[in-house]
Amino acid sequence: MAVSHKGAISFGLVHIPVALYTATQDNDIHFNQLHKDDHQRIRYKKVCGHCGKEVVTKDIVKGFEYDKDKFVIMSDEDFEKAKTEKDKTIQILHFADLETIRPIYYDKTYHVIPETGGEKAFELLRTAMKEENKVAIAKTVMGTKETLLSIIPTTDGILIETMFFADEIKELPKSYTKPEVNPAELTMAKTLIGSMDKPFEPELYKDEYQERLKEIIEQKINGKEVVETRSEEPNNVINLMDALKASIEQNKPKPKRTRKKPQGA
Structure with a gap:
């Protein structure tokens, strides 16, 4: 490293x-820009705004614009x-x-x-x-x-x-009017938080979007049809209390099944 x-x-x-x-x-998948017609890479050139000629990296310097179109040139030695x-x-x-x-x-x-x-x-x-x-x-x-x-x-x-x-640091772009919090809903919200409380284990979390993207790329490389994965549609729950109750029920630990003893045991 x-x-x-x-x-x-x-x-x-x-x-x-x-x-x-x-x-x-950075573990993200990165893509190249290609010409749609022949799939060749798109090239970018650094061109002088005055003479129109392409400029190579060694001929590029840093300048501070102290007035309109007037620059003072700064070298690496100046920064040091x-x-x-x-x-x-x-x-x-x-x-x-x-x-x-x-x-x-x-x-x-x-x-x-x-x-x-x-x-x-x-x-x-x-x-x-x-x-x-x-x-x-x-x-x-x-x-x-x-x-x-x-x-x-x-x-x-x-x-x-x-x-x-x-x-x-940017200021908050806009504020919102804070509504009165219902005590019963607050209690339910705290109960829901408690039911979902557990230690943070970072190794449990994966970038699922990147993994699906890799699968699609592999499928296209192998000439297979890409199948769209459908996620569950979110429910538009209007009643907040009902939503909290349903969430708490959803997060309750499921009872363990007891195995029946075979007859004659």
């Missing part, structure tokens, strides 16, 4: 060299100059309770592994945060962007979640 980022966690006067590895992967040694470290700003961070702020997850020589300090930080039920809020520069981070201790190690800044 390739390293996504290298740096050092700065914890007071302690510096812990670490490497970050992406914790998730903007960084300080402090930016290159994962600077812990403070510690906080995990529950105080709204999930909307989380973006991408990384596994954190200590580099040679940093194992003891790494484990000290992990254990201290775990026992205090705290996470660390930190900042660093990843690529060309200053990034807010949450350093989260786990039983096996440490995770880092990149986070959005407050000004990157």
